Amino acid sequence: MTLLNYLQWDKLQHFESMPQSVVARIEETHNTHELPVHTHPKGQLILALHGYVTCEVEGKMWMVPTHSAIWIPPHIPHSNRAFNHANLCHIFIQPSELRMPDHACTLAISPLIKELMCHFATLDQHYSVLSATHRMAQVLLDLLSVMPPQPFDLPLSAHPTVTKLAEQLFSNPCERKTLAQWAAQLAMTERTLARLIKKETGMTFGKWRNQLHMIIAVQKLTGKMSVQRVSEYLGYHSVSAFITMFKGVLGQSPKRYMTEQHE
Structure with a gap:
């Protein structure tokens, strides 16, 4: 210490x-x-x-x-x-x-x-x-x-493969590799990696990454970053795609969510 x-x-x-x-x-x-x-x-x-x-x-x-x-x-x-x-x-x-x-x-x-x-x-x-x-x-x-x-918690794992994947997503949240591309990088099949992530986190890869993106998005939005900039920061190809992800996790748009936090 x-x-x-x-x-x-x-x-x-x-x-x-x-x-x-x-x-x-x-x-x-x-x-x-x-x-x-x-x-x-x-x-x-x-x-x-x-x-x-x-x-x-x-x-x-x-x-x-x-x-x-x-x-x-x-x-x-x-x-x-x-x-x-x-x-x-x-x-x-x-x-x-x-x-x-x-x-x-x-x-x-x-x-x-x-x-x-x-x-x-x-x-x-x-x-x-x-x-x-x-x-x-x-x-x-x-x-x-x-x-x-x-829902601001992200399941972690002690498994070295999932830990390595998580570290890369944390350090570069705009990375948009598909599960198949991650599997190739990690020298395993897509099915094996999908099963491993589900077993270790209780989530599919897509939901797990969306959860991480939602948490980071709320951080950035509360820090006064615009919805457009947050979308770019997380690597979304359009603002509408980012808003769709956000609504899918929190049930409301980023703008509505931030408005309610200050009511």
């Missing part, structure tokens, strides 16, 4: 040792940093206020864009990577106070709840159960418990 990672971990441990039902802190990252696999005795919610963070949890990678949050239940092994100039809000919740899902997931966070989380993080976290801050914490828990989940 690097010195930077150690300092970040030390700060998180301080908040975890506090007895309050909910504690929060704002973290601004000036450089990309990663915390290796670890667990927390409390539930952890990570909200991306600016930029984004990725987490590996339970065999999946979660790419959390701005205005969304990843929920990690207590004692679940995970690793986090915050990217350069990300601004994050961490919420830690005592197990006895949990009203959240019992599995890792990404949650949509409304503007109201985002403001409440950020305001809560500015308050004195050493509050008593008779304080107004404690009452605010209970309101926050009630609101978070009904936030809808979002």
Whole structure:
């Protein structure tokens, strides 16, 4: 663990040792940093206020864009990577106070709840159960418990062939090779590669790549990149093809999705 990672971990441990039902802190990252696999005795919610963070949890990678949050239940092994100039809000919740899902997931966070989380993080976290801050914490828990989940997880695999394919798709998301072309590059038949991806990820190659593209697209759109530019970035031959993919995964157009995130 690097010195930077150690300092970040030390700060998180301080908040975890506090007895309050909910504690929060704002973290601004000036450089990309990663915390290796670890667990927390409390539930952890990570909200991306600016930029984004990725987490590996339970065999999946979660790419959390701005205005969304990843929920990690207590004692679940995970690793986090915050990217350069990300601004994050961490919420830690005592197990006895949990009203959240019992599995890792990404949650949509409304503007109201985002403001409440950020305001809560500015308050004195050493509050008593008779304080107004404690009452605010209970309101926050009630609101978070009904936030809808979002499909921002990408199944990972420890299989070297699928890992190699995933790495290439991550590093060059505009790559449009067909499954047959990938199979030839990886020295196997198309049928063998198709079966392997399905076995390791639970998805067909097309759905798996679309899921990755959707996650990256939401990141770029929340970063103010235009639909046209996102389409080009992901290698689509037309904007309409990109919109069709996006609607197929999220059920609505990129424009409508982004509008709803700010309502």
